[in-house]
Amino acid sequence: MHCSSPKMVCETKIVADEHDAIQGTKKDSIIVSSSQMWTSSTPAPNPLEENYVRKDTVFIREFERTDHVEVRRIFYEGIMERIPNTAFRGILQQSQTQFLYVLLTLMCFVVSKSLALTCCAPFVLMAARYFYSSKVIHNYLACALQTDMADIEEYYMKPTGSCFWVAVLEGQVVGIVAAQGREDDNTVELRRMSVDSRFRGKGIAKVLGRRVLEFAVHNNYAAVVLGTTAVKMAAHKLYESLGFRRTGGSEDYMLPGMSGSPLERLFFQIRYQRYRLQLREE
Template sequence: MAPYHIRKYQESDRKWVLTLFCSGMEEHIPTTFYHILRLPRTFLLLLGVPVTLLLVYGSWILASGCICILLFFLWFIAKYPWRLYVATCLRTDLADITKSYLSSRNSCFWVAECGGRVVGMVGALPVKDPPLGKKQLELLHMSVALEHRGKGIAKALVRTVLQFARDQGYSEVVLGTTMLQQGALALYQGMGFQKTGQSFFTIFRRLTAMPTFQLIYYLSTGQKVGL
């Protein structure tokens, strides 16, 4: 296994980071599509509309064409939330990573490098309006290239954030992940994050039954994050 090391982001990493981020989000589209297909309302749509057309017009060709059009539409629907999220991030915090994450001692952005290329990434920003008496750090954009998974890179990136949070005096690390990202959810919970709730940030997510889970990691005073 080729060695990797984690370091702070540099401007020369920008192309690698954005490519990794975009490809990581694209990976969720097929999972989202299959999730939508399994919804009862989707089954009724795919069955009801073609059958209605068949009964009214008596055409199998029309009914089959309708199914193809509906499947294409559902694929577009599956892409929508991820494309929107990417577009939003590229014009906000990822538009200038150095400014967003490295202009203050209370935030940071790291990359995992292997063989001279960036294969993993994670960012951390302070929560703007934390609960009274809490100092929270938010873990953001954790991603590892598909071909480099299973090597412990994701865990190392999370531990890096946790240790940074402890060193900076944060009391909690928080993050959000969708119910479709089962691998990420299992990773975080296996490392000690606790699920605190779920929410639907858009009507689309509510209609497609895709909640975002909120997770939290409690950092006690003097706690050392195991490596």
């Protein structure tokens, strides 16, 4: 089972709006309440004072060892949501796979001459998609939980140019995001963004994304890049709202943890898309 991280290849350069580039340092924390944002380097009310903190206040800070269990839980639950999304929603984006499944259903009728068996064929195909989606995504999770998500400090906190943040709401970790610097092309990759499903719809993901952009600007990276296999359009709209532009992708992507067997390729297909936000020209 191959567990390496997916490679990012970005081609198109898009210049970001200046108002999206907010200065911040790796050690800064961010307090967000309603529509206002502060960094810890500017005057702001103390977020630890109970008479100040409101229920809608989201506090962005660096990862700490005590966050490990909650971080892994949020990551795990977010990835597990991909199983039904990939198996059922994903097929709506795969016209060739739809055609192939229709052809297989017709072949079932030609061979069996049984209307009942033919009617069962689509359900069997969908069950097979769910089985292989579950198998592949569990393998992917095993890879991630044995590599960077097993030792966040080693992968993200110790290396220069990388970092890992958590979003805290009412004292509870509700979201995560990472930035991993790449010296070869002077870019930083936005990784591992996920928000607890119970706290979605509050703009937490956007605040986490902006934290990565601030980090990239402060550390003089030329661009922020990311790769995603998300099926839901909401994720893609989020990236675009942050200023990212799609630069390419693959319809036949090999997710880390895939074996590449014929049956796996028949019942599991995933679309991989690359995004880039150019911060400055080089």
